[in-house]
Amino acid sequence: MRQDSTILRTRHQPCASWIRRLYPSPIVARITGVAGVAQFAVELRRAAAAIGLTPRLVAEEPAEWRLGRVTVVVDRVRGAAQVRFARVAVAKVAWDAGLVVAACSRVLARLQAESLSPEQFAGALVAAYPGGAVPLVELVPRVARAAGRRRYTRAQFVWDLARLRSERGLVLPQGHRIAVDVATGAGAPARALWIEDESGTGQYYRTLRLLETA
Numbered sequence: 712m713r714q715d716s717t718i719l720r721t722r723h724q725p726c727a728s729w730i731r732r733l734y735p736s737p738i739v740a741r742i743t744g745v746a747g748v749a750q751f752a753v754e755l756r757r758a759a760a761a762i763g764l765t766p767r768l769v770a771e772e773p774a775e776w777r778l779g780r781v782t783v784v785v786d787r788v789r790g791a792a793q794v795r796f797a798r799v800a801v802a803k804v805a806w807d808a809g810l811v812v813a814a815c816s817r818v819l820a821r822l823q824a825e826s827l828s829p830e831q832f833a834g835a836l837v838a839a840y841p842g843g844a845v846p847l848v849e850l851v852p853r854v855a856r857a858a859g860r861r862r863y864t865r866a867q868f869v870w871d872l873a874r875l876r877s878e879r880g881l882v883l884p885q886g887h888r889i890a891v892d893v894a895t896g897a898g899a900p901a902r903a904l905w906i907e908d909e910s911g912t913g914q915y916y917r918t919l920r921l922l923e924t925a
Contacts, residue, residue, distance in 0.1 A: 754808035757808070764812070764815070792810075847917065869906055893914060904916055
């Protein structure tokens with residue numbers, strides 16, 4: 712009997728090691744049932760609650776979660792998660808609830824720390840504006856130069872525009888108001904920026920104009 716049980720153990724032991732050799736470790740966890748979508752949701756809610764956020768599932772395939780002002784898109788096959796702001800990828804981590812929440816926290820902290828004040832942003836925007844309807848993606852580096860920033864991302868531009876709107880409205884102290892034009896047609900997102908309102912609802916905008924206030 713001892714010999715038979717030894718044979719059984721040696722026959723079945725290679726299974727787990729074979730899976731580990733064939734697949735990366737994050738995928739092994741999903742194959743063997745250690746973690747899964749439902750467990751990730753539970754762990755994500757628990758980890759997010761610790762920093763005062765409530766995750767909300769906004770899409771199922773691929774799974775996309777909103778945590779405050781950022782979203783997280785899960786790639787279960789690769790065992791990874793992408794953190795986005797304004798639909799722009801700003802961080803990538805392993806598919807682990809704790810790591811995801813920590814990444815979201817770092818992203819929000821960085822956007823806040825590197826934000827231009829409404830006065831700075833308004834001044835840089837007016838200085839950078841060449842006239843007419845300017846593509847938003849072309850305006851980003853112009854604003855960066857006007858503000859003296861070596862590093863200024865599209866995500867940061869959208870954050871600062873949203874901050875200006877929230878704190879001051881879209882009327883600038885220099886006698887202008889901001890108007891943004893919705894991106895339409897096929898491939899609209901390619902040369903546009905996603906801008907949300909306070910509720911999290913948004914759309915793609917392509918160009919910006921500064922209009923004189925009456």
